[in-house]
Amino acid sequence: MINVCLYSGDSVQFGGTExxxxxxxxxxxIWIDIQQATSQAEQLIFDQFNCHPLTIQDARRVRxxxxxxxxxxxxxxxxxxxxxxxxxxxxxTVQLAGFIGSQFLITRHQEDCTSVSTWWSSIQLxxxxxxxxxxxxxxxxxxxxxxxxxxxxxxxxxxxxxEDTLLTSPSDDLLRDLxxxxxxxxxxxxxxxxxxxVYAELRQHLSxxxxxxxxxxxxxxxxxxxxxxxxxxxxxxxxxxxxxxDGHISLTSHKLNETMRxxxxxxxxxxxxxxxxxxxGMNFDYIPELHFPNGYFFLVGTMAIIAVSxxxxxxxxxxx
Numbered sequence: 359m360i361n362v363c364l365y366s367g368d369s370v371q372f373g374g375t376e377x378x379x380x381x382x383x384x385x386x387x388i389w390i391d392i393q394q395a396t397s398q399a400e401q402l403i404f405d406q407f408n409c410h411p412l413t414i415q416d417a418r419r420v421r422x423x424x425x426x427x428x429x430x431x432x433x434x435x436x437x438x439x440x441x442x443x444x445x446x447x448x449x450x451t452v453q454l455a456g457f458i459g460s461q462f463l464i465t466r467h468q469e470d471c472t473s474v475s476t477w478w479s480s481i482q483l484x485x486x487x488x489x490x491x492x493x494x495x496x497x498x499x500x501x502x503x504x505x506x507x508x509x510x511x512x513x514x515x516x517x518x519x520x521e522d523t524l525l526t527s528p529s530d531d532l533l534r535d536l537x538x539x540x541x542x543x544x545x546x547x548x549x550x551x552x553x554x555x556v557y558a559e560l561r562q563h564l565s566x567x568x569x570x571x572x573x574x575x576x577x578x579x580x581x582x583x584x585x586x587x588x589x590x591x592x593x594x595x596x597x598x599x600x601x602x603x604d605g606h607i608s609l610t611s612h613k614l615n616e617t618m619r620x621x622x623x624x625x626x627x628x629x630x631x632x633x634x635x636x637x638x639g640m641n642f643d644y645i646p647e648l649h650f651p652n653g654y655f656f657l658v659g660t661m662a663i664i665a666v667s668x669x670x671x672x673x674x675x676x677x678x
Contacts, residue, residue, distance in 0.1 A: 360399060361478065363389040365487035375399075380406055382461045387487045389494060391474060392466040400466070407464060409457050410434065417455035417466050424552040426560050432459040435495070435560060437553060439471045440505040447513055447542035451549070454502075456495050463491035465498070473501040489573065492564065496577035499557070503584030510546065510591050513539075517595060524602055524609070533606050540599045547592040554589045557582035623677055627668045631661045 362377040363370060367385040371377055382388060392400055404414050413434040416422050427434045435458065438451040452471050457464040465474055477483060477498055486494045517539075523532055561578050638645070638657055647653045 359393050360395050360403070361391045361393075363391075363478070363483065363487070365389075365484060367488075370484045370487065375403070378403070378406065386461060387491060387494075388462045389487065389491070390462070390464045391478065392464065393470070394468060403464065404457075407432070407457065407459065407462055409464070413455075413457070417453075417457075420453075420468075422453065424549075424556045426556045426563075428563050432457055433560070433563065434458075435556065437499070437502065437556060438549060439467070439473050439502045440509065441469060441471070447509070447539055447546065449509060449542070449546075456498075458491050458495055461491065463494055473498050473505065476501055493574055493577055496574065496581050499581040500577070500584065503581055503588065506546075506550070506588050507584060507591075510588065510595065513595065517598060520599075520602055524606055528606050528609050533603065536599055536603050536606065540596065540603065543592055543596040543599060547589065547596050550585055550588040550592055553585040554582070557585055619677060623672050626672075627665050630664050630668075634661055634664075 360375055361372070362374055363372055364377045365387040366383075378388065378390070390403060392403065400418075401414075408431065410427075410429060413427060416425070416434075416436055422436055424437045426436070435456040437454050437456070439454045441450045441452040452467055452469045454471055454474070455466040457466075465471075467474065477486075477494070482497075483494075486497050520532065520536060520539075557578065561575070561582050564575055564578060634657060638647070642648075647657075650656070
């Protein structure tokens, strides 16, 4: 499917490839959105706008890290838009390629892209196209950044709940959830690190090429700051979740140590008692104390004194 939006200076037209009429007139701007089109249809458009073959290969790859490349007449930007977010930080992304020229923007994605669809039906589309393709791409980037921000900010109450639960009732389920969150945060942290680098490089390029266009630089800086904040938040939450995991392990280890200490104390008390009981429980006629008057009570008293003495020693040393 190929959708085309043509801005002609005072109006916007929506349609298909029939709106592509090159060369574009002065003041015109065209946005071509390609989704699940055939390779032949894609290639025809890429050839019309002189897209570099290597960038086309990168755009068609199933998975590729976000990147940007610049040529004499256009720039190529590859980013990942948020496609779906499930419970917690469970999310999926869709690869979005952008070919940006002086009068055209070509976006290519294999699956539905929420940010692209939102801008396609936005009442602000005409105003953005009037300011040029880079301005439109910066606006789409801002929408993508906001989606990621909503994802990670929605996770903040969950993280607070994890902290409270850790103090009240740590469990294996909590540890499993924390490890899962740390995995997703690691992915988000790595992804936003790529995005931050892409927009930093893109902003530097535009500062050198279009230093007089302050409005465009401001829009792109706004997108860069969103991804910079995303990188900062994902790193912060990654460290916090890591601390919670360490805290959970420490609490579990402490609880286990307390249990083992109690068992050790009980074992220490009953070892000498068991020795005495076993010694005088043997069935021999010639045990010296066997016929001793009140021998049973002496033995029980000795065992009681040993047990009480050990309890006192453990209490004094704060082992109990």
